[in-house]
Amino acid sequence: MRGWWREIxxxxxxxxxxxxxxxxxxxxxxxxxxxxxxxxxxARPVPEPAGLPVVHAAAPYGDAVRAVLLAHKERGALGLARPLGVALAGAVRAGLPRAARAAAGPLLLVPVPSARHAVRARGHDAARRIALAAAGELRRTGTEARALPVLRQWRAVADQSGLTAPERLANLAGALEVAAGGGRLLESGRAVLVDDLMTTGASLVEAARALRVAAGPRFPGPVSAAVVAVPPISFEMNRN
Incomplete structure (x- = not known):
């Protein structure tokens, strides 16, 4: 009911x-x-954790960008999914020149999942919604892409807020898995992990690990990642 009311x-x-x-x-x-x-x-967090995919970000997290992300995720401003998807699509494209040379098939935008209790409390899955919008924007501009929400949390994790970078890595280690049959789907294209925000990179490290485990030696190339925003220090210090 809550999600229906927000849509209307x-x-x-x-x-x-x-x-x-x-x-x-x-x-x-x-x-x-x-x-x-x-x-x-x-974008690279400081310190950069081992196992972090190559990440591209659309914008630094602050002021208007922070407000827009929070309005979409926490306050149910679902109409913001499309502009956030446009931003995310730009970050995906930024990682394409290197990745596309070895790519086969469509881009598979794999959203990093939120905890189930967070999705229930918010009434929607923010990362999945933005991934769908980004895939639509990429297709509209000539890039074959689709959202592939195959990751899930198989065990409970603590709230990440207030944890240090090492604590976040430990908290999420082994917490994600690919749903049954997802490994086979990942073989059909180039996987790009997507999320709205990267802070320490712990979620992307764990998500990349789960993708590699699911697909094993058949995984088609290295995992890359794209996010809407990162803390300014991660964004501004690594311009290229």
Missing amino acids: SGLVLPVDCGGCGTPRTPLCEVCASALYGTAARR
């Missing part, structure tokens, strides 16, 4: 900009420019 209310009620509150627009031009007005770049 987003269509019939007046909305304000998710970034700055400008009335009668889900995303104003200024906040849209902050979200996807610049080229996506390589």
Whole structure:
């Protein structure tokens, strides 16, 4: 019921900009420019954990970008999924020049899953929704892509907020798995892990491990990743 009401209310009620509150627009031009007005770049957390895929990010996490992500994830502003998907698609494209040379088949956007209790509390799966929007944007601009939500948490994990980087890695170690039959689906294209935000990189490290375990030696090439935003230090210090 909660998810249904959010879907309907987003269509019939007046909305304000998710970034700055400008009335009668889900995303104003200024906040849209902050979200996807610049080229996506390589991102590395400090310190960078072992096993982290090559990550590209659309924008630094701050001000308008932070507000838009929180409005979508925590406040149910579902209309923001499309602009967030556009930003994520830009980050996916930024990782393509190197990855595409060995790629075969479509891009498979694999969202990093949230804990089940978080999805229930929010009424929607934010990363999955953005992955679907990004896949649609990539197809619209000529890149074969589809969302492939095959990852899931098979055991409970602690809330990551307040944990140090090593604690986050330990908390998530071995927590994700690929759903039955997912390994075979991963063989059909080039997997790109996607998420809305990267902080320490622990979630992407664990997600990459789970993909490699599921597909084994048949896995088609290295895992890459794309996210909407990262802390500014991860984004600005590694321009390329």
